[in-house]
Amino acid sequence: MKIRRALATAVAAAVTAPAVLLSVTPAFADAKPAAQTQDKQSKPTIKDLEKAAAEAKKAYEKAAQAKTDALVVLKETYDALDTTHPLAVAEKAAEQAAKDAAAAKATADQAVTAAKTAVDALPEDATEEQKTAAAAALSEAETTAATAAAAKIAADTKAAEADEAVDDARVAAARAYGVVDRALDDALAAKIAADAALAQAKKEAEEEGEDCEPEHDLTAEVTGLPTKLVAGTTTAFSVRVTNGSDRHMDEVITYAGVHATDKTGLKDTGKFFRLQWSTKSSPKWQDLNEDNYIDGVGALKPGARADVKMRLTLDKATPAGNGVAFIAADFYNEDGSCGGAPGADMYEFDVKAAGSKPGKTEDAKPKPAKTTKPGGNGHTPQGSASATPATNGNLAATGSSSATTSIALAGGAAVVLGAAAVFVVRRRKTGSDA
Known part of the structure; x- marks a missing residue:
């Protein structure tokens, strides 16, 4: 599905060219297609036509x-x-x-x-x-x-x-x-x-595609991902996906992407990382697909939740540096409706060279913090004058080294895309697969 690729593309673009994304975010926000609601009301849905055909x-x-x-x-x-x-x-x-x-x-x-x-x-x-x-x-x-x-x-x-x-x-x-x-x-x-x-x-x-709607009550939270990882080791953590809304979600898809650089922040070290997942319905460990989407959650009733087991392996040759994990969730219904988290939460971690002692560590926390929900979505408002400084300020508050600046800024750019920006480019093509 095209919609499944959009968030992955947005995150990748943010990592590689944050300045560009930050500068064009307002333009994305204003690019909302018109007359969508009227078209939906005047035309039968795919589900209606499938019922009629049956x-x-x-x-x-x-x-x-x-x-x-x-x-x-x-x-x-x-x-x-x-x-x-x-x-x-x-x-x-x-x-x-x-x-x-x-x-x-x-x-x-x-x-x-x-x-x-x-x-x-x-x-x-x-x-x-x-x-x-x-x-x-x-x-x-x-x-x-x-x-x-x-x-x-x-x-x-x-x-x-x-x-x-x-x-x-x-x-x-x-x-x-x-x-x-x-x-x-x-x-x-x-x-x-x-x-x-x-x-x-x-x-x-x-x-033409179909616009998805933001669903802030569909959440994806990470537990067990430490703030320090050592090359040559495997770390197990989990992502809990919760449907806090009052609607049934026929298919819930989890996004999980990892990006990393060396200490200079200039060299991409992602090739040394291997991220795998496992769910109750798909217990066998699987590598993420090219779009970093996990299709093993299935349907979620209102108030229901599901856990995705994750396994992140760092090759022994992984250079010391810094990394971030992006986590989000989408849903798709048989009637053609879709939506999900407007942006991806970012979890920062340091990468230590093979043989290093990680020392005292703690679980990575999502940024931006979910306790602050400007505009009702938990993300920095799009186009806000404080968007970039807030990102850098958060980095400073964590005690991360200055080497994390470039990749953290990139992650911040992806988050700053926000509800309107991400959902403008996340369009589902009904009946097609990722």
Whole structure:
């Protein structure tokens, strides 16, 4: 995440070019982007869009299952309409009745034809009784044929209606399946739209970033770091991170950076230092990453705290000199919000040559002191005319040698960045990693 690199960059820049940072601090303070709050209120958050995308996915999966189920029902309905469905049974009965009626009509027509033939075959000397009988037979055959014809028409009508009922049932089944099929198409379109909106929002967040807010109640305090370290030794200390706010923090990140010089204050001796960390969730000792951020704290509920074990090893070749440790903490939430300590607390220590006796030592104390909170943040106000003198004054009060001046001034520069300066450059790019 870009935001995770910002504090590390600010501290490194302060160590290497304190005068530049001190001179540009007010400019940073005035560079706050405008209209951030209005944009956040008018646009859905990443979390909102992720929720919408998840719901659209569920709706699509539900619609896909509904289509699968509907296809099974459609096939079963079609099969039944060909065999056991009541409409199919009625259709077959009507078709058989129509066939029987057609056969009966054909028989009746043949009887009429036979009766007419019998009438035509009467001899000239046929008696009246014979003529009357033949005529009666013809009349009866014609009546029977007429009845059979009417029955056939009725049977044909019923057969056609039965066929139409089956066809209508097939159409109704197909239409019902079509509704489910279209619902799947709509669900897919909604899913695509939701995914696209989420992707676009993430892309915009990556391009534009999101301002983090200072959270002074997220603290990181060092215990056990002595004011004197000896080359060739390893020192164990700890950083306690506390969420003193009333908000839940989904991911808390601790910053821990060490910078050192020889006695002249001109030669960087940081290459001789190895700083490692371990947490309850990540018990294996790990070297700090290139940005000096520790990702092993995890989430913190309001009022909760977590300890980070630290191990600082000095190579035997480490020159005598002076060092400072910078400690801070940030948090990041799934909804895109983020924040943390506006600056880094500084802990000073002396470096003794290998084999030296450290003598009387005590735990390093943070500078600036947390008991003084001008502006409510515990750091010297940005742009204050007393910023640099206060830093030098603190050094004098500790009894540190004059050789510490350059590196202490550098550390002071990082702290003087303050809430506005650091948070202007600490911008989170949602969805990206450090």
